[in-house]
Every structure is written in structure tokens, then in C-alpha cells.
Amino acid sequence: MKESEIRPQELMQRYVELSAQDAEVYFSGIAGRIDLPCVACGSIDVAKEFSKNGFAYALCNKCGTLYQTPRPPIEEFESFYKDSESSRYWAEVFFPAVAESRREKIFKPRVERLQSMCNDIGLEVTKLIDIGAGYGIFLDEWRAVKPETELLAVEPSVALANKCRSKSLEVVESIAENVIGYDNYADLVVCFEVLEHVDNPLEFIKVLKKMVRPGGYLFISTLCIDGFDLKMLWEQSSQISPPHHINFNSIKGFEFLFQRAGFRDIQITTPGQLDVDIVKNFILNNPRPISCNRFIQTLIDHESTAKNFQKFLAENKLSSHAWILGKKD
Numbered sequence: 001m002k003e004s005e006i007r008p009q010e011l012m013q014r015y016v017e018l019s020a021q022d023a024e025v026y027f028s029g030i031a032g033r034i035d036l037p038c039v040a041c042g043s044i045d046v047a048k049e050f051s052k053n054g055f056a057y058a059l060c061n062k063c064g065t066l067y068q069t070p071r072p073p074i075e076e077f078e079s080f081y082k083d084s085e086s087s088r089y090w091a092e093v094f095f096p097a098v099a100e101s102r103r104e105k106i107f108k109p110r111v112e113r114l115q116s117m118c119n120d121i122g123l124e125v126t127k128l129i130d131i132g133a134g135y136g137i138f139l140d141e142w143r144a145v146k147p148e149t150e151l152l153a154v155e156p157s158v159a160l161a162n163k164c165r166s167k168s169l170e171v172v173e174s175i176a177e178n179v180i181g182y183d184n185y186a187d188l189v190v191c192f193e194v195l196e197h198v199d200n201p202l203e204f205i206k207v208l209k210k211m212v213r214p215g216g217y218l219f220i221s222t223l224c225i226d227g228f229d230l231k232m233l234w235e236q237s238s239q240i241s242p243p244h245h246i247n248f249n250s251i252k253g254f255e256f257l258f259q260r261a262g263f264r265d266i267q268i269t270t271p272g273q274l275d276v277d278i279v280k281n282f283i284l285n286n287p288r289p290i291s292c293n294r295f296i297q298t299l300i301d302h303e304s305t306a307k308n309f310q311k312f313l314a315e316n317k318l319s320s321h322a323w324i325l326g327k328k329d
Contacts, residue, residue: 001105003277009285011094012238018086019241023053026080027243033070039201040065040253042260050235055242057235065253066225068246074199080243081197091159095135103137111141113271114190114219117325121217121265123187125149129211131176131191132156136164138192152186154179176207187216195222196245205261212328218263220324226250227320228275228313232296233282239320251317254324263326272319276300276310 037044038060046058049066058069081087095102118125126149130139133153143151153164153171161173172179176191189211198204205218212218223230223239225248230237239245249257251268258266280300299309313319 001273003274003281005101005105006098006274008098009281011097015086015089015094016238016241018084018089019244020053022080022084022086023055023243026084027054027072027076029054030070032073036067036069036071038063038065038253039067039247039257040249041256042202052235052240053242055246057240060250060253063253063256064225064250066240066248066250068242071199071246072243077199077243084243086244091157099135099137103141107137107141110138110192110221111145115142115145117267118188118217121325121327123217125187127186127188127213128152129154129182129186129189131189131208132194133164133169133171134160136160136167136169138190139164139169140167152182176204179207179211182211184210184213186211187213188219189216190219192221193223195220195249196247198247201247201249201257202260205257209261209263209328214328216328218326218328222322222324223248224251224254224270224320224322226318227270227272227322228318229278229282230320232279236282236286237278249322251322254322258324258326261326263328265327267323267325268317269314269323270317270319270321271314271323272321273310273314274321275313275319276306280306 038046041060041063043060043062045061047061049057049059051057055068056070057066059066125146128142128149129152131154133139133155136153139151139153142149151169153169154176155161155164155171155173156175158173161171164171189208191208195201195204208218223245230239230248240248254268255266276299279296300306
């Protein structure tokens with residue numbers, strides 16, 4: 001898989017530009033912002049790192065998590081996600097353009113890998129909830145393999161909820177925090193690429209935990225600050241894109257977060273495939289900032305070496321795309 005197949009450069013650049021513009025429109029500056037302890041482990045031993053689009057980020061000295069602080073009021077984020085141009089662009093332009101490519105490159109392999117993980121832990125999934133289901137592609141692909149599974153899409157966007165309904169999926173049109181009637185319901189609750197957006201990760205994980213039956217599992221996929229491309233590019237990374245992406249847990253941070261929420265048997269992997277390609281593309285388009293690193297240049301210049309290096313990153317929890325699985329007692 002290549003970055004261009006799921007994030008075409010022109011579309012991604014426009015999304016980044018709109019995000020920067022929205023940061024000025026929907027957020028009122030530093031007034032009303034609150035300093036937060038680490039969103040993963042709760043430590044107050046943190047150090048300021050950098051600012052981007054008017055949003056400051058700090059690095060936790062205890063667990064290594066990078067997160068946005070001081071944080072604007074939740075009402076500003078809610079208005080931003082409801083009305084902003086970048087959010088609309090993602091839903092109406094960006095994602096439709098790559099939806100089928102992502103189905104083949106991301107969602108089908110994701111279903112296969114996740115079902116293999118469930119088999120490994122002896123989890124029979126008869127009821128599954130997808131939080132932030134988007135276009136419903138994951139549930140659509142899961143149903144193709146396991147048609148007997150009871151599926152529920154939780155999606156707050158009216159347009160995206162309707163997309164899920166068009167696929168004959170049961171839908172709760174709501175944010176996860178407002179879902180009622182599904183406590184202790186699912187064998188498996190999944191949430192893909194949402195945690196990096198949420199205001200309070202610990203409370204969000206606890207909300208999802210309520211929907212998991214005792215003995216069931218919660219699965220999260222999200223960005224990991226320990227990953228190669230994020231470590232290399234840091235504030236220059238397009239993935240660090242406030243106001244959208246505000247939480248970047250470390251591996252240790254994920255462990256703390258799930259433990260604080262009351263999960264056990266926590267498994268963390270980083271099956272990412274794009275770290276090397278992302279860095280390579282950045283160097284091609286921005287040759288000055290890191291081209292002096294000759295070793296990195298050698299790693300990414302040759303296709304076979306780059307492929308082997310990406311495999312090394314994934315196998316050693318050094319990719320910026322993380323999967324976390326935890327069991328509820």
C-alpha cells in the first residue's frame with residue numbers, strides 16, 4: 001500500500017489548508033483554554049513541545065504521549081466538527097474519492113486481521129458495534145464474511161448515518177457518549193481512527209467500555225507517537241493537524257490508558273504500512289529539512305530495503321498506526 005492510494009497529495013494538501021483556516025475561525029485563541037495533565041497516564045510532569053495552527057502541544061515525561069494543551073472548551077470543538085469546512089471537505093470530497101481504494105487496501109485486510117485476532121483469543125463475535133462507523137465500509141465487509149453477526153453502527157453525522165442505512169445497517173445516529181440501551185451488549189466494540197480526535201480519551205474509553213459485555217473486548221486503532229514517520233517529521237507531519245488530531249499516545253501511554261479504564265489482557269500492535277512511504281514523500285516534496293540524514297535516505301531510496309524496514313517497524317511496535325485490544329472483566 002502507498003500513501004497516494006489512500007491520501008492523494010492534492011486532496012490531503014487541501015484538507016490541511018482548510019484545517020488551518022478552520023483553526024482561526026472556530027477557536028477563540030488562548031482565552032478559556034485549560035492546561036491538562038497527560039491524557040494517557042494522568043501525569044502532570046509534561047514539557048511544552050511546539051505550536052501548530054495556534055494549538056500548543058506537550059510531551060509527557062512519564063509515558064511519552066504527545067497531546068494538545070492548553071485545550072479549548074469542548075463547545076468550540078463541537079461547533080468545529082459540526083460546521084467546519086475541513087470536516088465537510090473530508091466527508092463530502094476527500095473520503096468519497098478514496099472510499100473504494102480504502103475498502104480494498106484498508107477495510108478488507110482489517111476485517112481479516114481482526115477476525116484472526118478474535119480467533120486467537122477465543123472470542124466468538126455475535127454482536128459488534130462500530131463507533132464512528134462513517135460510510136459503514138468496515139461493517140459491510142465484516143458482514144460479507146460473517147453474515148450472522150448482529151451489527152450496529154454508531155455515527156453522529158446525518159449524512160454518514162444515512163450512508164450506513166443505505167447499506168441496510170442498523171444505526172444509532174449519535175455521539176458515543178449519548179448512546180443508550182446498549183450497556184453490556186457487544187462481544188466486540190471497535191473504534192477506528194477516532195481516539196486522536198476526542199477531548200477526553202479516558203472518559204471516551206470508559207463510555208465504550210459500557211457497551212462491551214463482561215468478558216468481551218474493546219478494539220481501538222489510532223495514531224501512535226512512537227511511530228517512525230511521526231518521530232521523524234514531528235510538528236511537520238501532516239498527521240499532526242489541529243484542530244483534528246490532538247492526541248498521540250505512546251505505546252506506554254496506551255497501556256496506561258486502558259489500565260486506567262479497567263481493561264486487562266491488553267494487546268498492542270503497530271501493523272502500519274505507510275511510515276516509510278510517508279517520510280519518503282515528505283523528503284521528495286520538502287528536500288531540505290531532513291535530507292541530510294544519509295542513513296534514512298538510504299533506507300527509503302531502495303524499494304526492497306524500504307519494504308523490509310517497514311516490516312521491521314511493524315514487528316517492533318515502531319509504526320505510527322497502532323491497534324489496541326483490551327478485555328472487560
